[in-house]
């Protein structure tokens with residue numbers, strides 16, 4: 001095992017000292033292009049993560065490489081192509097915009113904190129961004145996942161990536177991790193503002209459907225708090241909006257494989273609603289901080305079609321938090337609260353550090 005060389009003593013340093021305190025905003029990741037060639041390595045990395053697929057590795061390897069990676073890249077690429085923008089994948093565009101906004105918000109509040117974003121799968125990787133922050137002089141790093149609800153399949157996997165980077169580093173920065181913010185008042189208020197703005201512009205549907213990403217049901221029985229946190233988000237949002245239990249429903253989307261996932265499933269729920277006489281629905285995805293494949297394609301395209309096909313009359317998709325001012329403020333609050341107690345001033349100048357170390361070594365040599 002070799003440890004990475006330590007800046008500032010063994011490498012050239014940036015001329016300008018950066019902040020000693022940093023935030024790494026981490027999201028799931030996305031392919032580099034909407035093509036099967038780009039999907040294959042992305043899906044291979046994603047679906048080889050034991051946090052995501054808890055099947056014995058030897059068995060899963062054959063299923064993944066023998067079946068899934070031969071079929072899914074092409075199918076998924078077509079879906080990505082339908083939502084791709086001139087700037088790239090929506091997930092990356094929103095993640096980058098939120099990280100930049102967080103940098104601005106924290107600076108406006110008087111914190112000198114470097115903010116970078118990283119992806120758990122694909123680029124830029126968590127390890128590359130931690131390397132970059134360390135090279136810039138960061139000695140304290142707050143790891144902030146873009147997931148409001150904690151799940152072993154998503155949040156813990158981000159933490160794993162940070163730990164495995166740290167395991168190769170000689171001088172590890174102080175690290176803090178944000179587990180969740182599913183009930184943070186700013187997050188709930190930002191969601192509520194999104195819904196109210198939609199209602200003001202388009203009117204209110206018969207039912208508000210809150211669709212969260214699904215996970216295998218067994219994770220709930222094994223103690224994962226994800227299901228409970230999604231329901232708490234849903235209840236707090238409904239309270240803010242003054243909705244009764246009959247006026248909203250929490251559902252789970254994006255099922256993968258044959259196992260039972262958290263129920264009720266989003267699309268069958270929408271079909272059942274249409275068939276039982278619910279004419280109009282507003283559908284939102286509160287667990288996704290930015291729009292992505294799962295919201296723009298699976299919900300706003302596929303689920304819409306299923307609802308209308310089943311006899312529904314009006315399907316409104318309410319966009320994710322994205323760059324809404326309420327959300328960007330809340331993100332600043334969440335980061336600010338977790339940075340509390342850490343100094344947020346500039347790092348000592350790297351050259352000054354190197355000079356003081358050289359002086360200390362010279363002094364030691366004389367004694």
Ligand SMILES: C=CC1=C(C)c2cc3[nH]c(cc4nc(cc5[nH]c(cc1n2)c(C)c5CCC(=O)O)C(CCC(=O)O)=C4C)c(C)c3C=C
Pocket residue numbers: 028029030031046052053072076089091147151153154213214215216226254256287288291292293294
């Ligand atoms: C295979 C099992 C999966 C689990 C468990 C899972 C959990 C999970 N995922 C997100 C957030 C996102 N997932 C996204 C895409 C996506 N998810 C899976 C599978 C699982 N996710 C796959 C295979 C894919 C890729 C697309 C596909 O081929 O279907 C995305 C969108 C990424 C994008 O590029 O836009 C997000 C976001 C969470 C929060 C979560 C657990 C709570």
Ligand SMILES: [Fe+2]
Pocket residue numbers: 213254
């Ligand atoms: Fe997913």
Ligand SMILES: [Fe+2]
Pocket residue numbers: 254293294298
């Ligand atoms: Fe999906």
